[in-house]
Amino acid sequence: MDGSQKGKPKMSDSILEPDRCDEQLCDSSKIVSLPEDGSAEKLAELVWAIAHPMRVRIVRMLMKQESCVCGEIVDALPISQSTVSQHLKVLKESGLVRGEVEGPKVCYCIDRKTLRELKKLVSGI
Numbered sequence: 001m002d003g004s005q006k007g008k009p010k011m012s013d014s015i016l017e018p019d020r021c022d023e024q025l026c027d028s029s030k031i032v033s034l035p036e037d038g039s040a041e042k043l044a045e046l047v048w049a050i051a052h053p054m055r056v057r058i059v060r061m062l063m064k065q066e067s068c069v070c071g072e073i074v075d076a077l078p079i080s081q082s083t084v085s086q087h088l089k090v091l092k093e094s095g096l097v098r099g100e101v102e103g104p105k106v107c108y109c110i111d112r113k114t115l116r117e118l119k120k121l122v123s124g125i
Contacts, residue, residue: 043121046114049094054079055087059096059110068100068107 050056054077061076062069073088074081088108091097095114099106 039121039124042117043125046094046096046118046121049090049096050118052087052090054083055091058084058087058091059115062097062108062110063115065109068098068102068109070102070105070107073108 050059057077058073061073074084077084088097088099092099092108095111096118097108098111099108101107
C-alpha cells in the first residue's frame with residue numbers, strides 16, 4: 001500500500017459492504033408503524049414550498065418584517081419581477097405567505113401560524 005492509501009478503509013471492510021447487516025439493526029420483528037395523521041403530507045407540502053433558495057430568501061425577508069411588504073421584495077432579489085411573482089405564488093399556495101391587495105399592489109407577509117406549524121413538523125422528524 002502506498003502513502004496515499006494509508007488510513008483509508010479497504011473495500012472489504014464491513015463498513016463498505018452493503019449486503020452485510022448487523023443483526024440488531026436488521027431485526028424485522030421490530031418494524032415500526034407510522035401514524036397516518038396527514039402530518040407527512042403537510043410537511044412535504046411546506047418543505048417543497050421552501051425548496052428553492054430564492055423562496056428561502058423571501059421567507060427570511062418576510063420573517064424579519066413587522067408588517068407586510070410590497071415592491072421591496074423585487075428590489076431585494078437579483079431576479080425579475082415575474083420570477084419573484086412565481087415564487088410568491090408557490091409560497092402563498094403553501095400557506096406560508098399571505099398576499100393582501102392594497103390599491104394597485106399586492107403586499108405580502110409571512111403567515112406566522114403556518115411558519116410555527118412548519119417548525120413543529122420539522123422538529124418532529
